[in-house]
Amino acid sequence: MKHAAGTLLFIARFAILGLAMAFVVGLFWPGSGERLRARFGLTESVHAPAASQPRVGNGPVSYADAVAAAAPSVVNIYANKIVTEQAVRMYDNPVLQQLFGGQPTTYQHREQTLGSGVIVNAQGYVLTNNHVIAHAADIQVLLYDGRIAQARLVGADEESDLAVLKIDASNPPVIPIASEDPRPGDVVLAIGNPLGLNQTVTMGIVSAIGRQLNSSSAEDFIQTDAAINLGNSGGALVNAEGQLVGINTLLIGKAAGAEGIGFAIPVTTAKKVLDQIIATGHVVRGWLGADYAFVPVAANSGLPAAARGALVTNVYPGSPAALAGIKPRDILLRIGSEDILDPASLRRSEAALKPGSKVEISGLRNGSPFHAEATVAQRPAMGTNALSGD
Structure with a gap:
């Protein structure tokens, strides 16, 4: 009995000593217990609360850095235009006023169009919209740092509604340009x-x-x-x-x-x-001289609403398409080495062709394959551009 009591006392002393050592280790080396349990495979899977888990695609809290990188290159454009308007000049004599009303005349006044632009290279070239500076007699640019520069029109492209200006300013801030196209949702x-x-x-x-x-x-x-x-x-x-x-x-x-x-x-x-405008002062696009639409598909065919290719709806007399024998209702499937996906892709491929070059065109006519060779012409001016934001 006396021996058993001594054994229990011995065990109790070591248990108290172990607890004391564990307290000291936990106080000065927190987390050591978890590391030991992990080492011997005694850990339990613990799931963090859902609120603390990071979400995929978290955006920044602020876009101030992006603005700081781009804003110095964005300029204000003030385009002064001389506008001529019709008017009626009244006669000084009341009798003549009563008989004739007035004399038609014209008068001119100055209008100022507000717009924006972007400095795109260190030589001081500025991109803006054509409709901002169209018919301007005088163009001034206000830079981010407060400098005012006189701008010279290098060239404009009515179809894309772009214009290129040139300013003489020392060390103009140049905007960084993205290397990849944006995606929906960006x-x-x-x-x-x-x-x-x-x-x-x-x-x-x-x-x-x-x-x-x-x-x-x-x-x-x-x-x-x-x-x-x-x-x-x-x-x-x-x-x-x-x-x-x-x-x-x-x-x-x-x-x-x-x-x-x-x-x-x-x-x-x-x-x-x-x-192109810096090199030649204007933009050159290829042209075949036809209008296109989506290829129609019968409602009960089980196919998508528009099949691959482009349907020719109109061919201009004397155009490259007409000289090549292309006819309305033809379905064009390939131009040069590129497949035609839809009318938009055909127009892009056509515009990229060099005027004077020859291009192979293939497609279907009344369900049968056909091939044609056309000599590309330069796309004529579109006339009045419908695009305008100001």
Whole structure:
């Protein structure tokens, strides 16, 4: 009995000593118990609360860094135009006024158009919208740092609604340009001079890409719900890193029953126009001289609403398409080495062709394959451009 009591006392002493050592280790080396249990495979799976788990695709709390990278390159444009209007000059003699009413005349007055632009290289070239500076007698640019520069029009492209200006300013801030096209759902920021308020930033997402705003044009647009107001035209649409993805050009307002629908010219298109205008002063596009529509499919065929290819709806007399024997109702499937997906892809491929070059065209006529060779012409001017944001 005495031996058993001694054994219990011995065990109790070591238990108390072990607890004391565990307390000291836990006090000075917290977490060592969990590491030991993990080492010997004694851990239990513990799930963190759902609220503490990071969400995929978390965006930044602030876009101030993106704005700081892009905003210095966005400029305000003031285009002064001399406008001539019809008027009636009244006669001084009351009798002549009563007999003839007045004498038709014209008068001129100065109007100023507000817009935005983006400095795209260190030589001082500025991209803006054609409708901002069209018919301007004098163009002034206000830089981010307060400098005012006189701008010279290098060239304009009515079809894409782009214009290139040149300013003489030392060390102009150049906007970084995105290397990848934006995707629907990407966050974008519109920076510009809405309503003359200077350097305003609005945020939205890319709503869609590849939008066609003119059935006869080869250009496509980025649709965004970032607020674009009068004066934003020609300003920058940038991504969340402050890189240029588009040139803001057009809004559809509440008068049309729209809310949050704006459009920007993709930077890939803007760069091509910029390079051509700097090199030659204008933009050259290929032209076959035909109008196209989607290929119709019977409702009971089980196929998509529009099949691959483009349906020829009209061929202009004397055009390359007419000389090549292309006819209305032909379905075009391939141009050169590229498959035709739809009318928009055909117009882009056609515009990229060099005038004077020959191109092979293949398709279906009354269900049978056919091939033709056309000599590409230069696309004629479109005339009055319907695109205008200001």
